[in-house]
Amino acid sequence: MRKAMKTKRNLVTAALVAPAAAWLTVFLVLPFIAMLVFAFGERAPEGGYQAAFTFAQFANLPTRAAAFWNTLLLAPAGALLCLLVAYPVAYYLALKANPRFRLILVSLVVVPFWTSLLVRTYAWMYILGSRGIPHLLAMIGIEDVRLLNTPGAVLLGIVYGYLPLMIMPIYVSLEKLDRRLLEASADLGAKPVSSFFGVTLPLSLPGVMTGVALVTILLLGEYLIPQLLGGGKVFFIGNALVDLFLQSRNWPFGSAIAVTLVAVVVIVLMVAMRIAWKVAGTRQVDLV
Amino acid sequence: MTKWYRKNAPITADKLADELMRLKRGSVTRRHFLGVTGLGLATAVLARQPGIFNATAFAEDLGTQMSIATWPNYHDPATFEAFKAATGVAVEVNVFGSNEEMLAKLQAGGTGWDLFVPTNYTISTYVKLGLIDELDMSKLPNYDASTENPRFTNEGIVDGKTYALPKNWGTTGIALNSDKIKKPVTSWKDFFEVAMAEADGRAMVHDYQLTTIGNALVSLGFSFNSIKPDELAKAEEVLIKVKPHLYAINSDYQPAMRATDAWMTMCWTNDGAQLNRDMPEIKFVLGKDGGEIWSDFYAIPKSAANKAAGYALLNYLMAPENAVKEHIANGAPTTDSRVLKLLPAEVTSNKIVYPDEAALTPLEFGAAVTLTDPGRAELMARFKAA
Numbered sequence: 001m002r003k004a005m006k007t008k009r010n011l012v013t014a015a016l017v018a019p020a021a022a023w024l025t026v027f028l029v030l031p032f033i034a035m036l037v038f039a040f041g042e043r044a045p046e047g048g049y050q051a052a053f054t055f056a057q058f059a060n061l062p063t064r065a066a067a068f069w070n071t072l073l074l075a076p077a078g079a080l081l082c083l084l085v086a087y088p089v090a091y092y093l094a095l096k097a098n099p100r101f102r103l104i105l106v107s108l109v110v111v112p113f114w115t116s117l118l119v120r121t122y123a124w125m126y127i128l129g130s131r132g133i134p135h136l137l138a139m140i141g142i143e144d145v146r147l148l149n150t151p152g153a154v155l156l157g158i159v160y161g162y163l164p165l166m167i168m169p170i171y172v173s174l175e176k177l178d179r180r181l182l183e184a185s186a187d188l189g190a191k192p193v194s195s196f197f198g199v200t201l202p203l204s205l206p207g208v209m210t211g212v213a214l215v216t217i218l219l220l221g222e223y224l225i226p227q228l229l230g231g232g233k234v235f236f237i238g239n240a241l242v243d244l245f246l247q248s249r250n251w252p253f254g255s256a257i258a259v260t261l262v263a264v265v266v267i268v269l270m271v272a273m274r275i276a277w278k279v280a281g282t283r284q285v286d287l288v
Numbered sequence: 289m290t291k292w293y294r295k296n297a298p299i300t301a302d303k304l305a306d307e308l309m310r311l312k313r314g315s316v317t318r319r320h321f322l323g324v325t326g327l328g329l330a331t332a333v334l335a336r337q338p339g340i341f342n343a344t345a346f347a348e349d350l351g352t353q354m355s356i357a358t359w360p361n362y363h364d365p366a367t368f369e370a371f372k373a374a375t376g377v378a379v380e381v382n383v384f385g386s387n388e389e390m391l392a393k394l395q396a397g398g399t400g401w402d403l404f405v406p407t408n409y410t411i412s413t414y415v416k417l418g419l420i421d422e423l424d425m426s427k428l429p430n431y432d433a434s435t436e437n438p439r440f441t442n443e444g445i446v447d448g449k450t451y452a453l454p455k456n457w458g459t460t461g462i463a464l465n466s467d468k469i470k471k472p473v474t475s476w477k478d479f480f481e482v483a484m485a486e487a488d489g490r491a492m493v494h495d496y497q498l499t500t501i502g503n504a505l506v507s508l509g510f511s512f513n514s515i516k517p518d519e520l521a522k523a524e525e526v527l528i529k530v531k532p533h534l535y536a537i538n539s540d541y542q543p544a545m546r547a548t549d550a551w552m553t554m555c556w557t558n559d560g561a562q563l564n565r566d567m568p569e570i571k572f573v574l575g576k577d578g579g580e581i582w583s584d585f586y587a588i589p590k591s592a593a594n595k596a597a598g599y600a601l602l603n604y605l606m607a608p609e610n611a612v613k614e615h616i617a618n619g620a621p622t623t624d625s626r627v628l629k630l631l632p633a634e635v636t637s638n639k640i641v642y643p644d645e646a647a648l649t650p651l652e653f654g655a656a657v658t659l660t661d662p663g664r665a666e667l668m669a670r671f672k673a674a
Contacts, residue, residue, distance in 0.1 A: 046417055046660045048395050067673045130547045146489060148549055149536050231536025232495055235673050243672055247388045247497065248665035249395065 032262070038255035047249025057256035064257060067240040072264070074151075074236070075219035078158035079166075079212050085159055086166035086211065091200075093167070094174035106171065109164050117161055121228045124160065128153050128229070149231030157225040162218065166211040173207025174200070209276040213269065220265055237261050354597035355380040357390060357404035359584075360540045361559060364617030371604050377597045385539035386496040387659065394419045394589060401589050402598035405455055408443040408583045409498070409654035415446045420587045422449045427599040430606035432626065440583035440623040443653075452585035453606060456620035458557030459643065459651060460499050460580040463541075467569045468551040475577040476507035480526055482552065484533045492553035493527075494539045497668035498654050499554055499580060500527065506578040513655035520663055527671045537672060545570060561619030561640045572640045574647045581651035583623060 039057055044050035061068075089109070097105055112120060126132055128147040137145050147153055177200065185195040223238030232239070237257065244254035360383050368379040382401065384390050387410045393399045395417070406414060414420045425431070431453055433441075444452035462479050464487075471486050473479055483491035493500045502512040504523040514520065531537075535550045542559055544550035546567065555563070560572030586605065588598045604610055608626040615622050615631060621641050622628055628636065636642055658664055 043662060046395075046413060047391065047665070063670055064673050125543075129544075130549045231534070232538055232672065233531065233534060233536065240669070240673050243669045246392045247386060247495075248662075248669045249388065249392045250662070250665065250669070 035255045035258055038251050039259045041252040041255075043248075043250045043252055047251075049251040057253045058260070060253060061256065061260060064237075064240050067235045067237050068261075068264075070235055071220055071237040071261075074154070074158075074234075075216050075222070076212075078155060078162070078219050079215040081155060082159050082162050082166040082215050083208065083212060086163055086170060087208070089163075090167045090170035090174055090204075090207075094171050094177070095200075109167050109171075113164055118224060118228075121157055121161070121225060124153075124157055125228055128156075148229065149233065151230065151234050153229040154226050154234045157229040158219060158222070161225060162215045165214050165218070169210040169214065170204055170207040173204045173210075177203055205276070209272075213272065213276075217265065217269070220261065350375055350377050350597045350600055351594050352376060353378050353380065354402040354594045354601065355382060355400050356601065357382040357384055357393075357399065357401045359384060359405060359556075361542055361562060362405070362618055364614050366617075367605070367610065367614055370610070371601055374604070375597075375600055377600065379601065383540075385494070386498070388497060388665070391419075391659065394591070397591060399589060399591060400593060402592040402594045403586055403588055403601055405584050406452065406587055407654065408440075408585065409656050410659050411443050411452050411585060411587070412446055412656045413659050414587065415451055419590055420451055421590055421592075421595070422451055423453065423588065424599070425450060428453065428603050428606060430603050430608075432624075435625045437623050437625070443583070444585050444587075452587040453602065454623040455584045455586055455605075456558070456615065456618070457581070457583040457623055458620045459574055459648070460503070460554060460556055460582065461560060461572050461574040462552065463545060463555035463560050463563055463570055463572050464552040465545070465548060465567075465569055466571050468548070473552070474573060474575075476503045476575040476579060477577055479503070479552070479554075479575070480507050480530050483530050487552045488533045490535050490549075490551040491530075491533065492536050492538060492541045492544060492550045493530075493534060494541075494554050495537050495672075496539050497664050498658055500537075500671075501664055501667055502580060502654070502658070503554060503575070506575060509577070512578055512580055512652040513658055515657055515661045515663055517663060520667055524667050524671060527667075528674050531671065531674060556620075557641060558618045558620035561638065564640055565619070574643060574651065576647075576650065578650045578652065581648060581653055584620075 038049050040053050040055070042050045042052040042054060042056070093102060093105055093109070125148060128134075130148075133147060134145040137143075181199050181203070182195055185199045186192075190198060221238050222236055223242050226232075226234045226236045226239055227242075241254050241258060244250045244257065354377050356379055358381060362383075363381070368381070372378050387407050390404060390406060391410065391413070394414070406420075411420075436454060437457075440457040441454045444450060444454060462473055462476075464473055468490070469482060469486050471478075471482055473482055479491075493503075501520070501523055504526045505514050505519060506512050507526060508519070508522055510516075510519045510523070514523075536544065538544070541550060541553040541555065542563060545553055545563055555572060557572070560570075563570040564572055586602050588595060588602070592598050605614065608624065608630055611622065611624065611627045612630040615627060616635060619641060622631070
């Protein structure tokens with residue numbers, strides 16, 4: 001009897017998990033396997049893929065060292081810059097803003113997401129181009145300023161594009177913050193600044209870590225912003241992939257780069273998460 | 289919904305007889321009769337093309353939508369509006385920056401294009417890979433091979449079969465803003481030198497291996513179409529050296545040139561004519577050391593979903609009175625003497641559009657091998673990733 005119930009419960013669990021498992025298999029595992037197979041193949045004479053077993057694609061990886069370097073440097077840098085801008089905003093929204101307007105203010109952070117990033121990036125092309133800010137600067141006598149198609153423009157585009165993704169998790173973790181802890185901290189004689197660094201900041205670290213991880217991972221695949229605001233000169237792995245699949249039609253090499261990127265991301269994430277939970281996790285346990 | 293669905297559906301013989309009898313009895317209006325039988329549309333189309341019984345393409349169900357893949361700033365938007373007004377088919381326009389990109393999309397399959405605009409050197413490869421259809425000339429009565437200039441239309445014919453019809457021809461030269469750049473630029477050698485000096489941070493090259501690599505080769509005195517590894521290696525040096533000085537690597541250079549963000553760019557005839565028309569300080573020059581001469585074609589992908597509409601639009605574009613509007617808007621020279629006659633004198637006397645034969649002599653048509661050569665593909669990818 002008991003055994004029958006147990007099997008039944010297992011069946012229900014299996015039925016509940018099945019759609020998600022099927023989804024993951026079809027849209028994540030199978031494409032990844034296909035990519036792995038491609039990565040060991042050869043470019044067909046007219047482009048595309050042709051079956052083979054060779055490590056030549058991986059041996060060719062150093063020719064894209066600059067793209068890997070740019071991505072692995074600019075993605076975390078962009079995420080950190082995002083964090084610097086996002087934290088005060090999230091702090092204000094969660095702890096300082098008038099509760100009556102809080103929901104409206106939070107919505108305002110999300111509203112830009114209703115418009116395609118492409119359109120918003122084009123707007124930046126106009127603002128940074130000669131008819132935008134440089135034109136205004138020329139009026140006050142500062143001539144020939146170049147903003148568009150520079151690494152600075154790419155970083156600006158990244159911060160602008162990914163800011164909401166950083167603000168939201170930090171906002172959520174700050175919003176959950178137990179105010180009594182701040183009162184206790186003040187009662188015990190801590191100045192606001194030490195309260196912030198001793199209580200608020202550590203308690204919001206899970207949100208910070210989530211935000212940084214989220215933005216970094218998405219940035220590793222970014223190609224639109226470097227293309228539009230960097231003039232196709234500031235190269236990310238995403239751009240290298242677009243190029244290899246859409247121009248050179250070298251699917252095997254593109255796959256090898258994609259597989260390598262996934263491997264790098266998994267390793268970086270595992271290390272980052274381990275550090276993150278060591279920092280954030282244990283303190284949380286102490287306080288409870 | 290139902291009415292919309294019925295609008296272009298063919299009528300059966302029974303229903304035609306039925307409607308005819310009702311019309312005779314006077315129970316339907318003439319307009320309704322013409323509408324349901326499709327005769328109204330057919331006569332409307334025939335009225336536009338006097339004297340030719342070519343309703344076959346339009347008698348088919350054209351659907352309500354089709355898709356064309358083409359180049360930036362390449363068509364008069366009014367053309368597609370007029371086509372929609374005549375046939376009820378809305379045209380979705382997809383814009384590309386290189387033939388390689390078009391080939392990659394077609395190889396991956398499922399593009400949804402019913403017509404596209406490949407360049408001369410790609411046609412033989414498309415035929416070899418079985419990606420385009422041999423054209424059914426009976427559906428294209430507006431095309432007249434005898435009025436075409438074979439210099440520009442040859443490559444649409446492979447093994448005696450016509451796979452593509454010409455859109456226009458053109459050249460790849462240098463557009464430069466003469467207000468900003470005073471040093472004369474007359475060759476590709478000058479182009480790369482000025483890009484690193486007077487136009488530092490203000491020059492653009494195409495995101496397109498054929499022209500960017502080709503012109504770098506020409507600047508060194510090699511053939512535009514070279515695939516020799518040692519010559520390609522030297523061209524790569526030129527490109528890597530100039531890269532830090534470039535404003536951008538982008539085939540859609542009109543916005544940057546118009547905003548004067550960029551002062552000099554590799555440029556196709558039609559863009560050169562448009563830029564010069566709107567901003568006379570932007571000049572267009574052909575490299576005296578060489579460069580590219582080209583012709584663009586219309587072809588129908590094997591995978592096209594709405595071939596009937598693809599043929600209909602192609603036939604529409606081949607009518608000289610429609611083509612002439614395209615040429616005036618787009619600025620590229622025509623391959624068709626019927627269109628040439630209709631063009632205003634200020635277009636045909638424009639030296640950007642119709643240069644002297646002597647200026648064309650050093651130019652080369654792109655060679656088929658450059659499309660598929662892995663060396664050139666990898667060079668371009670390395671240049672961009674450097």
